[in-house]
Structures are given as C-alpha cells and as structure tokens.
Amino acid sequence: xxxxxxxxxxANGFRGSPCAVGLxxxxxxxxxxxxxxxMRPPENHxxxxxxxxxxHGIRPELVAGLPRFGELFPEIGAFIGGDVLAAHNAAFDxxxxxxxxxxxxxxxxxxxxxxxxxxxxxxxxxxxxSLPYAAEEAGVPLVNHHDAAEDARACAGILIDxxxxxxxxxxxxxxxxxxxxxxxxGAFDPLRDPxxxxxxxxxxxxxGGPAAAAPVRAYQPGWPEEGANPxxxxxxxxxxxxxxxxxxxTGELAITxxxxxxxxxxxxxxxxxxxxxxxxxxxxxxxxxxxxLRSGRLTGKARRVLDLHERGxxxxxxxxxxxxxxxxxxxxxxxxx
Numbered sequence: 001x002x003x004x005x006x007x008x009x010x011a012n013g014f015r016g017s018p019c020a021v022g023l024x025x026x027x028x029x030x031x032x033x034x035x036x037x038x039m040r041p042p043e044n045h046x047x048x049x050x051x052x053x054x055x056h057g058i059r060p061e062l063v064a065g066l067p068r069f070g071e072l073f074p075e076i077g078a079f080i081g082g083d084v085l086a087a088h089n090a091a092f093d094x095x096x097x098x099x100x101x102x103x104x105x106x107x108x109x110x111x112x113x114x115x116x117x118x119x120x121x122x123x124x125x126x127x128x129x130s131l132p133y134a135a136e137e138a139g140v141p142l143v144n145h146h147d148a149a150e151d152a153r154a155c156a157g158i159l160i161d162x163x164x165x166x167x168x169x170x171x172x173x174x175x176x177x178x179x180x181x182x183x184x185x186g187a188f189d190p191l192r193d194p195x196x197x198x199x200x201x202x203x204x205x206x207x208g209g210p211a212a213a214a215p216v217r218a219y220q221p222g223w224p225e226e227g228a229n230p231x232x233x234x235x236x237x238x239x240x241x242x243x244x245x246x247x248x249x250t251g252e253l254a255i256t257x258x259x260x261x262x263x264x265x266x267x268x269x270x271x272x273x274x275x276x277x278x279x280x281x282x283x284x285x286x287x288x289x290x291x292x293l294r295s296g297r298l299t300g301k302a303r304r305v306l307d308l309h310e311r312g313x314x315x316x317x318x319x320x321x322x323x324x325x326x327x328x329x330x331x332x333x334x335x336x337x
Contacts, residue, residue: 227258
C-alpha cells in the first residue's frame with residue numbers, strides 16, 4: 001500500500017484558489033512522511049470568501065507574503081513524485097491542481113488517483129460518507145476537520161483501513177478485488193491544452209465576461225421548482241463519485257433544482273424528484289452539514305432517507321457544499337442564474 005493522500009483548502013468557491021495543502025505519504029500501509037503548506041492562491045484568484053474562511057479559518061493575513069501556489073507547486077509535486085494520489089472527493093482536489101496550474105500558466109504531470117468517498121460508499125454502510133464519518137468508521141481520529149494536514153492523514157487512514165478489510169496489499173489489488181479502475185488526470189501543457197470549464201468561467205468572471213455579467217438569482221420563497229429530470233451523461237467519467245448514482249434534492253439550494261439536476265446528470269448521475277427505493281444520494285440545502293444528521297435538523301426527505309437507511313437501503317446524504325465540490329461549482333458563483 002504505497003500512495004500519497006492529499007487535501008486542499010481554497011480561498012473562495014473557485015477550485016483554483018488553493019490556500020493550504022496537506023499531504024501524507026504512505027509506504028507499506030503506514031504513514032511515513034507528512035508535509036503541509038499555507039500559500040497565497042494564484043494572482044487574481046486570491047479573494048477570500050467569508051463562507052470559506054468560516055469553514056477552514058484561514059484568513060488573508062495568514063498567507064500574506066507567502067509563495068503563491070505556482071511557486072510552491074514544484075515542492076508539492078516533488079513530494080508526490082510518481083505516487084498514486086488519494087483524496088476524499090478526489091474530483092475536487094485533483095481539480096484544484098488542474099485549475100491552479102491553468103490560471104498560473106504552468107505545466108503539470110499526469111496523476112493516477114483514487115477517491116476515498118467512492119471507496120467509503122462501496123465498502124462502508126454510512127448515511128454520510130463525509131470525511132468525519134468515514135474517518136470514524138476507519139478508526140482514524142479527526143479532531144480539526146478542514147485542517148489540510150489532518151484531513152490528508154484521515155484520508156490515508158481510510159484507504160489503509162479499506163484495503164485491510166478487503167485483504168489487499170496494494171491499491172492495484174484492492175481495485176481489482178472491487179472491480180474498479182484507478183482514475184487518471186492527464187498532464188497539462190498551457191501551450192497545447194484547453195482550459196477546464198471551471199477555470200474558463202473564473203477567468204471570464206475576472207475579465208468581466210459572460211460569467212460576470214449574468215444576473216444574480218434572487219431568493220424566491222415557496223416550493224422549489226423541480227424541473228425536468230435529464231438523462232445521465234453516458235460519456236461521463238466512471239470514476240466520478242456521482243457516476244451511476246440516483247440523486248434527489250431537498251431544501252433551499254443556492255442554485256435552482258433544475259440547474260442542480262443538469263450538473264448531476266453531466267457527471268453521470270440520474271436525477272429524480274422524490275425519494276424511492278432507487279435513491280442512492282440525497283443532496284440537502286438550507287445550510288445543512290453532515291453533523292446535522294446527529295442533531296436532527298433535517299427535512300422530511302432527509303428523515304425518510306434515515307428511515308430507509310435503517311431498513312438496509314444503501315443511501316447517502318450530501319450537503320450542498322459537498323455536491324458543488326463534486327460538480328465543480330460553489331455557493332457564491334452558483335447564485336448566478
């Protein structure tokens with residue numbers, strides 16, 4: 001079991017705004033080395049949003065004068081080396097690397113990677129596969145969630161535990177036993193490769209382009225409009241945590257439900273309008289976080305999910321923030337209609 005676990009925190013909703021990274025290097029199923037850095041996000045993308053600061057506690061003054069992501073990336077890349085990367089919601093963390101490189105105008109290598117959200121979903125039976133829940137199941141203490149170093153260490157512990165439960169001595173052996181394929185993010189060359197959708201939108205917004213010109217959707221009280229249920233994108237990345245899932249939305253979202261359904265379908269999910277025996281994921285708005293599962297602050301749909309979970313249905317509850325990380329969006333920009 002040799003790999004490097006990674007976790008990023010970002011300054012704002014754009015995934016290319018890393019302000020902290022934590023890494024845990026694993027050899028033979030044991031964490032042997034760790035590294036972490038605070039950093040300034042790439043130039044022009046270094047605004048700190050209140051929502052992000054409230055989550056991770058990193059303020060602009062803590063990174064003032066520190067190297068930017070582009071300046072630190074050679075050290076981050078050297079620590080990773082040729083390892084497979086592991087991340088909890090890898091679509092986000094690998095997206096941070098790609099978008100950070102894109103807006104910094106830097107080339108970067110290809111990375112093979114595994115997502116411990118997907119592995120947790122496959123190997124545990126949890127009502128939420130958020131990092132604190134999965135870490136608790138793996139027996140890994142997680143005291144300061146959203147501290148990048150601690151989150152990377154917890155991610156490493158989850159992967160080590162899942163491998164042990166499956167009698168696997170390597171990632172290749174684990175994925176073979178589960179019938180899964182390790183995902184790969186291709187190399188990036190700024191002189192050759194097009195920008196990702198997330199980076200292009202961020203650059204348009206900075207330049208006052210189409211993304212910046214769109215009107216902000218006003219809050220509309222009342223029953224949310226469900227809209228149509230688009231078919232899942234058959235060409236989506238099978239390694240994405242939403243691929244093949246049946247997703248239902250509940251509560252007031254920062255984006256409209258029709259837009260949320262479109263985003264989920266783009267990544268291979270099948271959106272539906274009510275919780276049924278087919279449901280595998282429920283996305284909860286209204287500021288819900290995973291800890292609310294224990295406090296009881298839930299919508300009617302979420303309570304039904306808990307009931308179904310107790311009856312043995314494999315179903316998972318996501319916060320809107322977790323969902324938006326998976327689809328490459330965020331609360332601030334998601335208010336754009």
